[in-house]
Amino acid sequence: MVVRTSLPDAVRAEVDASLSEVDAELTRRYPGDPGSRRPVHTVYVPADAFARDTVASWGRRALEALDEHAPDAASFARVLGLPDDLAGPVHDRVRAKLEREPVEDLRIDFEDGYGPRPDGEEDAAAERAAELIGAAAADGTAPPFAGIRMKCMESAVRARGIRTLDIFLTRLLEAGGLPRGLVLTLPKVTYPAQVEAMVRLCSEFERATGLPEGRIGFEIQIETTQAILGADGRATVARLIDAAAGRATGLHYGTFDYSASCGVAAAYQSMDHPVADHAKAVMQVAAAGTGVRLSDGSTNVLPVGPTRKVHEAWRLHYGLVRRSLARAYYQGWDMHPGHLPTRYAAVYAFYREGLDSAAARLAAYVDRVGGDVMDEPATAKALSGYLLRGLDCGAVDLSEAVAATGLDRTRLDALSGRGPAAAAGGAGGS
Numbered sequence: 001m002v003v004r005t006s007l008p009d010a011v012r013a014e015v016d017a018s019l020s021e022v023d024a025e026l027t028r029r030y031p032g033d034p035g036s037r038r039p040v041h042t043v044y045v046p047a048d049a050f051a052r053d054t055v056a057s058w059g060r061r062a063l064e065a066l067d068e069h070a071p072d073a074a075s076f077a078r079v080l081g082l083p084d085d086l087a088g089p090v091h092d093r094v095r096a097k098l099e100r101e102p103v104e105d106l107r108i109d110f111e112d113g114y115g116p117r118p119d120g121e122e123d124a125a126a127e128r129a130a131e132l133i134g135a136a137a138a139d140g141t142a143p144p145f146a147g148i149r150m151k152c153m154e155s156a157v158r159a160r161g162i163r164t165l166d167i168f169l170t171r172l173l174e175a176g177g178l179p180r181g182l183v184l185t186l187p188k189v190t191y192p193a194q195v196e197a198m199v200r201l202c203s204e205f206e207r208a209t210g211l212p213e214g215r216i217g218f219e220i221q222i223e224t225t226q227a228i229l230g231a232d233g234r235a236t237v238a239r240l241i242d243a244a245a246g247r248a249t250g251l252h253y254g255t256f257d258y259s260a261s262c263g264v265a266a267a268y269q270s271m272d273h274p275v276a277d278h279a280k281a282v283m284q285v286a287a288a289g290t291g292v293r294l295s296d297g298s299t300n301v302l303p304v305g306p307t308r309k310v311h312e313a314w315r316l317h318y319g320l321v322r323r324s325l326a327r328a329y330y331q332g333w334d335m336h337p338g339h340l341p342t343r344y345a346a347v348y349a350f351y352r353e354g355l356d357s358a359a360a361r362l363a364a365y366v367d368r369v370g371g372d373v374m375d376e377p378a379t380a381k382a383l384s385g386y387l388l389r390g391l392d393c394g395a396v397d398l399s400e401a402v403a404a405t406g407l408d409r410t411r412l413d414a415l416s417g418r419g420p421a422a423a424a425g426g427a428g429g430s
Contacts (some may be wrong), residue, residue, distance in 0.1 A: 016266045029242075030289035034383075035418030037392045038293055039105035039145050040347045041334045042252070046113035047125045047148075052132055055143055058104030060339035063095065065303065070341075079311050080342070081319050086349055097394050102340055104332075104393070107144035108133075110164050111152065111187050114259075116430075122160065126167040134175030145181040149221070152188035153197055162201060169205055169216070178211070184218040185252065190226040192236070192243035199245050217247045219295075223254030225261045228279050237286035248292045251283045252333070255297030271297050271320050271332075282330060295331035296324040303338035314342045321346035330389060351390030358383045359404030362415070366407065384415035389410045 045054055070076035076094075079085035108129045117125070129148060148168055151161030165184070172178055175298065185197050202216040220240055222228065222424035230236045241248050258279055259269035270276065280296065287294050299320055303313035317339055324332055325346065334343055362383040387405070390396035402408055407415070 007423040030418060031291050032289060032294070034291050035413075035416060036420060038389070039142065039331055041103075041332055041343050042105040042107050042110055042295065043103045043334050044107050044113060044149075044298070047108050047122075047129055048114060048117075050108045050129060050132065055106065055136075055141070057341065059098045059335040062098045062102060062340040065338045066095065066098075066341050069307045069314075070305075073234075076341075076345070078173050078324070079314055082345070082347055083313075083353075086352060089352060090345050090348045093348050093394060094341055097344050098276075099296060101143070101394075102337075103143045105183065106143045107146075107162055107183070107185055108148045110161070111149050111313040113149075116157075116160075119160070122164055123167055125163045127171045130168045130171035133179065134172055137174050137179040142179065142181070145183050146179065147183035147185065148189055149185035152186065153194035154188065160200075165201065166205070167275065170209075173209055178215065180214075183249065184216070185221055186218050186255070187221040187233050188223050188257065189220050189240060190224045191230075192239045194289050195220060195240050195243035195248070196245075199243070199247055202247060214246065218244075219250035220244065220248055221252045222279060222283055223257035223261070225258070235282060235286070237283050238373050239265050241286060241290055241292055244292075250293045250331075251287055253280055253283065253297045253329075253376055255333075256300065258297075259362075269300075271299060272323060272373055280327070284328065295332065295333070298331040298333035298335050299336065299339075302336045303342075304336070310338065313338070318342040318346045325350045330378045336381060347393055348395040351386070351395035352395070354386065355390065355396055355400065355404060358386050359401065362387070362407070363405050366405075366411075366415075380415055381417055384412050385417075388412055389418050390416065 016414055018253065025143060043058065045361065051057075070079055072092035073087045074090050082090060110126070110214070114122075114125075118243055126148075133142060133146050136146075143292070148164070150165045150168075152156040153161065169178070172182070180386060186195070189195060198218055198423055203213065205211070206213055220227075222237065227236050227240065230239075237251065241251075253271075255271055255276060256269050260266075262275045264273060264275060276297070277301070279417045280294065298427065301313050301316055303317070321332060321343055324330075332343075335339060362380060365380045366385070386398065387401050391398060391401060398409060401412065
């Protein structure tokens with residue numbers, strides 16, 4: 001059969017040529033998610049409180065909280081409202097996680113949690129942080145991701161922040177090199193020029209030390225209203241990502257600084273306040289397709305004191321984490337060891353309760369089997385990404401995912417867009 005067309009080949013060639021720059025721009029700006037493992041949380045520890053045993057101590061203290069306030073699966077499930085079929089699996093996996101890998105992402109804080117110190121004291125703390133992270137990376141006890149939050153690029157603290165960054169990275173190199181999971185956080189960003197300054201610092205450090213260009217990336221913390229809407233009325237977040245020139249790895253929402261900058265009273269500053277939802281929706285749209293990942297903030301309600309108070313704080317934290325997950329904010333900040341049980345309980349319940357449905361839909365997509373939902377390639381990518389995130393954090397075992405989908409890890413990686421490096425356990429961050 002001869003198929004007739006009307007458009008000359010020259011027209012199609014001209015259209016291709018006219019869109020070549022757009023094609024290149026789309027590829028550059030929207031490479032898609034890197035597909036590597038991402039942490040479910042970031043643990044925030046002031047630099048003066050960071051010690052060699054910090055990660056192990058957080059795990060131990062979290063287990064002690066469980067033993068004291070919810071010593072078995074049934075009691076933990078009652079506190080959080082977990083259904084019976086999830087109570088045992090979630091409880092057991094939470095305990096195993098706290099014993100094996102209590103912290104996925106550690107951020108040693110030299111900003112608000114540390115405050116102004118004499119230069120000599122902060123110099124020493126930056127060197128010490130690098131030495132401890134380097135030693136942990138060398139002996140295999142480091143969390144998958146770790147780094148520092150430096151002081152911001154505002155004039156009052158800029159020089160101090162740059163010096164701390166330089167000392168930390170220099171000492172890390174001397175201690176054995178930059179760990180694969182190194183993550184740096186730039187706080188209180190208001191203008192793209194501040195991101196451009198961070199890019200220059202990273203580039204100049206690479207040049208001075210012989211590192212490959214682009215080796216050092218960083219997260220941008222969104223804590224000011226100007227980071228969402230500029231003085232000229234333009235949305236700022238996309239401009240911040242562009243200013244990072246491919247080095248931005250994440251956008252992290254700062255709950256309390258941002259809320260305060262909007263005039264929200266202290267009692268109402270929370271991850272679920274309308275101003276928080278607006279900021280994160282803007283961040284999410286700006287980051288979509290760019291490979292820059294979004295993290296929610298934290299709650300300052302700590303699970304401490306009598307059991308009644310601990311349970312109230314646990315229910316609050318669990319609900320906030322579940323709310324974030326449903327909104328595709330797959331990471332958040334934890335401020336206290338007592339937050340770890342509910343962080344992992346919320347994450348594990350989220351991935352386990354949807355395992356069968358996601359696996360069935362993915363298997364049907366691969367087999368092109370009809371059903372009550374007709375999924376498209378983008379949805380299949382999302383379904384496989386969901387399963388892989390569950391695998392990465394320990395919510396789901398590979399054997400479970402394979403049995404439920406009929407797909408091996410290679411097929412899951414391919415459907416999600418993960419490359420060979422990611423499939424081998426590649427770290428996110430810089």
